[in-house]
Amino acid sequence: MPPLSRPRRIVGVSLKMYFDVQSTLSYVRGVLQLDGDAWNARLDLFVIPDFVTLMESARILEPSSVWVGAQDTFWEDKGAYTGEVSPLVLRQAGARIVEIGHAERRATFGETDEWVAKKAGAAARNGLIPLVCIGERTHHSVASAAVGAAIQECKPQVTSVLAAVPDDAEVILAYEPVWAIGAAEPADADHVVNVTKELRKLAAGRAGVTRVLYGGSAGPGTFAKIAEGVDGLFLGRFAHDIHNLKKVIQEVGGA
Numbered sequence: 230m231p232p233l234s235r236p237r238r239i240v241g242v243s244l245k246m247y248f249d250v251q252s253t254l255s256y257v258r259g260v261l262q263l264d265g266d267a268w269n270a271r272l273d274l275f276v277i278p279d280f281v282t283l284m285e286s287a288r289i290l291e292p293s294s295v296w297v298g299a300q301d302t303f304w305e306d307k308g309a310y311t312g313e314v315s316p317l318v319l320r321q322a323g324a325r326i327v328e329i330g331h332a333e334r335r336a337t338f339g340e341t342d343e344w345v346a347k348k349a350g351a352a353a354r355n356g357l358i359p360l361v362c363i364g365e366r367t368h369h370s371v372a373s374a375a376v377g378a379a380i381q382e383c384k385p386q387v388t389s390v391l392a393a394v395p396d397d398a399e400v401i402l403a404y405e406p407v408w409a410i411g412a413a414e415p416a417d418a419d420h421v422v423n424v425t426k427e428l429r430k431l432a433a434g435r436a437g438v439t440r441v442l443y444g445g446s447a448g449p450g451t452f453a454k455i456a457e458g459v460d461g462l463f464l465g466r467f468a469h470d471i472h473n474l475k476k477v478i479q480e481v482g483g484a
């Protein structure tokens with residue numbers, strides 16, 4: 230069988246809850262300035278602001294090829310769900326992608342695999358690309374055991390999502406070991422490559438494009454070490470400086 234061609238590369242950044250309104254909008258304007266570089270022929274780029282600034286961010290980025298995303302969604306489109314945000318409304322507000330099941334939501338807000346799967350299904354139903362965050366909570370100190378333990382923990386996180394999303398829908402999986410988020414350094418490259426190669430197999434028979442990203446203290450210099458296993462990066466803090474984002478785009482885009 231010929232080797233399967235790899236999907237298009239992709240880079241994304243979440244602003245989490247780090248920025249105020251003005252900082253978000255000025256960051257988004259900075260991202261707009263990056264558009265027009267040659268990168269956009271080679272990769273997709275997305276920015277995920279908070280809910281409040283999403284619509285204005287989408288308006289600013291409308292003339293560009295940059296996607297805007299949301300940090301979460303509810304699984305129903307409408308109804309008596311005070312405080313939740315509808316995937317239908319997110320789509321109407323200009324979102325193209327929606328992050329689901331981030332480690333911070335799983336840990337702080339008790340999100341379960343079942344909720345994450347329902348949210349991924351709702352995103353796909355509304356024409357949004359689910360960006361599903363997965364990852365093991367603890368880091369096994371023995372490298373060989375760490376890979377097996379990570380796969381065992383991540384497998385149900387992936388399979389429950391794939392069962393809830395139509396087979397031909399596009400899905401992005403962000404492998405983010407919980408212990409590598411908010412750290413000084415990303416996870417060890419061999420660990421990331423070994424785990425992501427296995428996770429990719431879980432989606433091998435799908436009709437829809439499935440891309441696998443790495444996240445967790447990623448920044449300039451990260452991608453080249455793990456390119457064998459991933460299609461791009463999902464960035465936090467180290468891309469909140471627009472110059473670092475530009476460097477990562479150049480690295481992932483191969484400029």
Ligand SMILES: O=C(CO)COP(=O)(O)O
Binds near residue numbers: 409412464
């Ligand atoms: O959680 C992340 C992206 O979702 C990564 O955050 P940091 O890069 O700040 O560790």
